[in-house]
Amino acid sequence: MIYFDNAATTLIKPDCVIKADEYALKNLSANAGRGSHASAVKAASIVYEARKSVKSLTNCDDVIFTFNCTDALNTVIFGTAKRGGHVVTTVYEHNSTLRPLTELGKRLGVQFTAVTPNNHGIIDPSDIERAIRPNTYLITVNHASNVTGAVAPVAAIGNIAKRHGILYMIDGAQSVGYLDADMREIGCNYLCFSPHKGLHGTQGLGCLCVRGNPPLAPFRFGGTGTASHTLEQPHDIPEGFECGTLPVQSIYSLIAAITHYNKMSLSTKRNLSLCGDTLREELLKIRGIKIYGKYNNLPNIVCFNIDGMNAASVGDILSDEYDTAVRCGLHCAPLGHKVLGTINTGAVRASLSYHNSLSEVEFFVKAIREIAK
Amino acid sequence: MIYFDNAATTLIKPDCVIKADEYALKNLSANAGRGSHASAVKAASIVYEARKSVKSLTNCDDVIFTFNCTDALNTVIFGTAKRGGHVVTTVYEHNSTLRPLTELGKRLGVQFTAVTPNNHGIIDPSDIERAIRPNTYLITVNHASNVTGAVAPVAAIGNIAKRHGILYMIDGAQSVGYLDADMREIGCNYLCFSPHKGLHGTQGLGCLCVRGNPPLAPFRFGGTGTASHTLEQPHDIPEGFECGTLPVQSIYSLIAAITHYNKMSLSTKRNLSLCGDTLREELLKIRGIKIYGKYNNLPNIVCFNIDGMNAASVGDILSDEYDTAVRCGLHCAPLGHKVLGTINTGAVRASLSYHNSLSEVEFFVKAIREIAK
Numbered sequence: 139m140i141y142f143d144n145a146a147t148t149l150i151k152p153d154c155v156i157k158a159d160e161y162a163l164k165n166l167s168a169n170a171g172r173g174s175h176a177s178a179v180k181a182a183s184i185v186y187e188a189r190k191s192v193k194s195l196t197n198c199d200d201v202i203f204t205f206n207c208t209d210a211l212n213t214v215i216f217g218t219a220k221r222g223g224h225v226v227t228t229v230y231e232h233n234s235t236l237r238p239l240t241e242l243g244k245r246l247g248v249q250f251t252a253v254t255p256n257n258h259g260i261i262d263p264s265d266i267e268r269a270i271r272p273n274t275y276l277i278t279v280n281h282a283s284n285v286t287g288a289v290a291p292v293a294a295i296g297n298i299a300k301r302h303g304i305l306y307m308i309d310g311a312q313s314v315g316y317l318d319a320d321m322r323e324i325g326c327n328y329l330c331f332s333p334h335k336g337l338h339g340t341q342g343l344g345c346l347c348v349r350g351n352p353p354l355a356p357f358r359f360g361g362t363g364t365a366s367h368t369l370e371q372p373h374d375i376p377e378g379f380e381c382g383t384l385p386v387q388s389i390y391s392l393i394a395a396i397t398h399y400n401k402m403s404l405s406t407k408r409n410l411s412l413c414g415d416t417l418r419e420e421l422l423k424i425r426g427i428k429i430y431g432k433y434n435n436l437p438n439i440v441c442f443n444i445d446g447m448n449a450a451s452v453g454d455i456l457s458d459e460y461d462t463a464v465r466c467g468l469h470c471a472p473l474g475h476k477v478l479g480t481i482n483t484g485a486v487r488a489s490l491s492y493h494n495s496l497s498e499v500e501f502f503v504k505a506i507r508e509i510a511k
Numbered sequence: 512m513i514y515f516d517n518a519a520t521t522l523i524k525p526d527c528v529i530k531a532d533e534y535a536l537k538n539l540s541a542n543a544g545r546g547s548h549a550s551a552v553k554a555a556s557i558v559y560e561a562r563k564s565v566k567s568l569t570n571c572d573d574v575i576f577t578f579n580c581t582d583a584l585n586t587v588i589f590g591t592a593k594r595g596g597h598v599v600t601t602v603y604e605h606n607s608t609l610r611p612l613t614e615l616g617k618r619l620g621v622q623f624t625a626v627t628p629n630n631h632g633i634i635d636p637s638d639i640e641r642a643i644r645p646n647t648y649l650i651t652v653n654h655a656s657n658v659t660g661a662v663a664p665v666a667a668i669g670n671i672a673k674r675h676g677i678l679y680m681i682d683g684a685q686s687v688g689y690l691d692a693d694m695r696e697i698g699c700n701y702l703c704f705s706p707h708k709g710l711h712g713t714q715g716l717g718c719l720c721v722r723g724n725p726p727l728a729p730f731r732f733g734g735t736g737t738a739s740h741t742l743e744q745p746h747d748i749p750e751g752f753e754c755g756t757l758p759v760q761s762i763y764s765l766i767a768a769i770t771h772y773n774k775m776s777l778s779t780k781r782n783l784s785l786c787g788d789t790l791r792e793e794l795l796k797i798r799g800i801k802i803y804g805k806y807n808n809l810p811n812i813v814c815f816n817i818d819g820m821n822a823a824s825v826g827d828i829l830s831d832e833y834d835t836a837v838r839c840g841l842h843c844a845p846l847g848h849k850v851l852g853t854i855n856t857g858a859v860r861a862s863l864s865y866h867n868s869l870s871e872v873e874f875f876v877k878a879i880r881e882i883a884k
Contacts, residue, residue: 139549139550141541141550143541143542143546143548143550143551146541146542146545146546146551146756147540147541147542147756149540149541149550151536151537151540155536156533156536156537159532159533159536159760160529160532160533160536163524163528163529163532163533163713164524164529167520167522167524167707167713167714168514168516168519168520168522168836169516169519169520172519172838173516173519173826173836173837173838173839173840174823174826174827174830174839175516175826175829175830175835175836175837175838176512176830176834176836177512177514177516177522177836178516178519178836204578205577205578205582205715205755206754206755206756207755207756208731208732208733208734208754208755208756209578209731209754209755211733212731212732212733212754232733232734233732233733233734233735233739233742233754234732234733234734234754234755235733236742237732237733237734237742237743237744237754238732238733239742240732240742240743240744241729241732241744332755332756334540334756340536340540340758340760341540341756341757341758341759341760341761342578342715342716342757342758342760342761343715343758344755356614358578358581358582358585359585359606359607359610359611359613359614360581360584360585360605360606360607360608360610360611360843361581361605361606361607361610361843362606362843363843366606366840366841366842366843366844366845367841367845367854368845369606369609369610369612369613369845369846370610370613371610371613371614381579381581381582381585381606381607381610382578382579382580382581382582382607382705382717383519383520383579383580383581383705383707383714384714384715385713385714385715385716385758385761386714387532387713387714387715388714388715388758450547453546453547453548454547456548457547457548457549461549462548463541463546463548463549463550463551464546464548465545465546465548466546466547467546467739468739468740469739470733470734470735470736470739471739472739472740472741472742473742481740
């Protein structure tokens with residue numbers, strides 16, 4: 139089986155991640171931050187170590203562990219909301235940003251502007267700046283589009299956010315593990331991602347990284363293991379934002395995933411770029427193939443259509459006849475597909491990871507060539 | 512090490528649960544409900560099977576998978592909220608119910624009445640009924656107190672809820688896996704629990720069971736893999752409530768956990784009751800021990816204090832000198848501790864599971880006897 143749906147989740151995990159998860163399940167999964175007995179303290183120390191790993195990865199001040207990236211994005215969007223305020227974002231956002239913003243419109247009259255990309259498919263920072271209004275309190279930008287892989291000029295936008303004194307969030311769902319996501323360099327206040335994608339961690343965990351003590355109101359309310367005498371939710375980061383039991387095994391395996399990523403050889407990274415570039419170049423040679431997003435792309439995402447074919451049909455043939463997994467349709471990113479002109483047809487997304495090989499790419503290109511005939 | 516903190520989380524998981532988690536991580540963890548390729552379909556079928564398992568366990572119509580029980584409780588409390596409405600609950604609720612209700616008071620002016628138990632430490636259904644007001648829209652009751660283990664007369668309260676046409680939620684965090692939690696028999700609309708407690712599943716998963724098509728508005732907003740063209744959150748259960756990637760490995764291991772629970776021998780269950788009863792009876796014989804909640808208790812929770820000692824000190828001695836884990840303090844249940852008169856001292860909670868033995872109970876009783884001297 140060829141798995142080219144790594145932008146949805148990386149199916150193949152490093153051994154060290156699987157072993158860490160299993161070890162924690164067997165030995166370490168007490169309730170972190172609840173109770174002072176040895177096993178609870180040990181679990182808490184694992185969570186502490188994982189926070190340190192994430193801090194070193196993203197250069198953040200603190201980390202809130204969540205259910206997934208969507209949960210992290212919701213926490214920021216609802217936790218920074220200002221009645222009657224305005225948010226600047228882009229058409230490349232996932233529904234995990236666009237739908238909470240739409241809901242905010244109903245609850246608090248928050249409006250948002252979704253900036254469109256330039257002719258090269260890239261968000262222009264000056265368009266972000268032009269979209270700012272006097273009541274804009276948040277800029278939120280997808281670091282890399284999950285549709286085309288287009289990378290946003292996040293540091294330039296960071297300068298704009300700083301200059302205007304506006305909070306700034308990055309959706310790092312697709313970027314973390316493939317691009318540098320240093321919050322200081324980007325100049326953002328919040329960075330959300332989920333380890334089960336580019337970092338090849340396990341599902342069931344999201345990370346909300348914060349930097350520079352930005353405002354944040356709790357999204358979920360409940361037991362925090364702190365200030366238990368009061369019915370008021372503590373607002374401390376991270377405790378006030380981590381109600382209920384955390385998944386210690388996923389958090390322990392995140393340490394392994396980050397260690398694995400940090401130790402990754404240059405040749406592994408180069409292999410991914412080579413695979414992605416080859417895929418892109420070889421698909422372009424096939425008659426009737428249209429590729430979306432040609433400039434400044436993630437190394438691992440190639441999005442395309444075959445003339446006259448519905449994306450879903452291409453995906454079905456790939457799955458049924460070539461045992462190959464891609465993601466077809468709208469990728470939960472309707473505004474991006476509207477701009478690409480693919481809102482009705484969808485598109486085929488092939489997304490690679492470090493485990494894919496050039497021979498898989500060759501097989502895939504051959505398959506597409508046959509389907510396109 | 513003796514682990515008597517199973518009400519926080521069960522540290523020792525059955526082999527089948529660990530193996531299932533590991534197998535799913537290695538082989539099955541595509542993105543369930545996202546994409547139509549074979550591995551995504553396989554992941555979706557696992558989620559479907561897990562829903563079936565939960566349905567057969569709780570007699571519910573549908574299951575929403577969440578981060579943990581707190582996340583499930585938040586989903587119902589915020590998803591049923593009525594501006595200016597009133598909620599009836601009990602002092603035995605966990606902060607995962609009380610804190611969202613407190614927040615609702617600020618957001619929408621929702622008020623709540625927390626009913627106190629009778630002299631036997633049990634909630635009287637007639638007190639629930641007396642607390643109902645014309646604007647009461649929800650009754651929410653902790654099936655079993657996480658402090659004393661006191662079991663609420665949930666079916667009798669269910670009759671009251673039905674008679675008054677009021678929505679009814681059960682917090683099954685402590686009960687599921689130790690008591691029957693059949694939603695039809697209870698007559699509730701929502702039942703929340705987390706598999707990592709009584710069912711000995713893994714952390715990082717909660718279940719929100721619904722029955723009888725009750726109203727529910729989404730709590731989290733984002734990609735659902737459905738209706739991707741629209742920025743409006745679908746309200747379908749479960750899709751509209753499961754935004755972002757689900758933890759397939761935890762969901763797969765839940766099937767194993769429920770199978771393991773269903774196959775559990777009568778002697779295993781009797782052993783737990785014997786251990787709990789023995790612990791309770793033997794502690795009562797020690798001078799200066801006060802036990803909280805003597806009637807209609809869970810088999811596995813015994814909550815007590817030693818005269819003149821702070822609960823935390825007892826816990827520290829147990830951990831340091833006896834390598835024994837209990838949970839001391841307020842157990843995130845401040846109103847219950849107020850009623851018990853332990854809001855300043857806290858209490859010691861010993862909570863057992865099916866893995867504990869009578870010899871551990873004997874060791875523990877001896878330890879408490881020595882500490883109490």
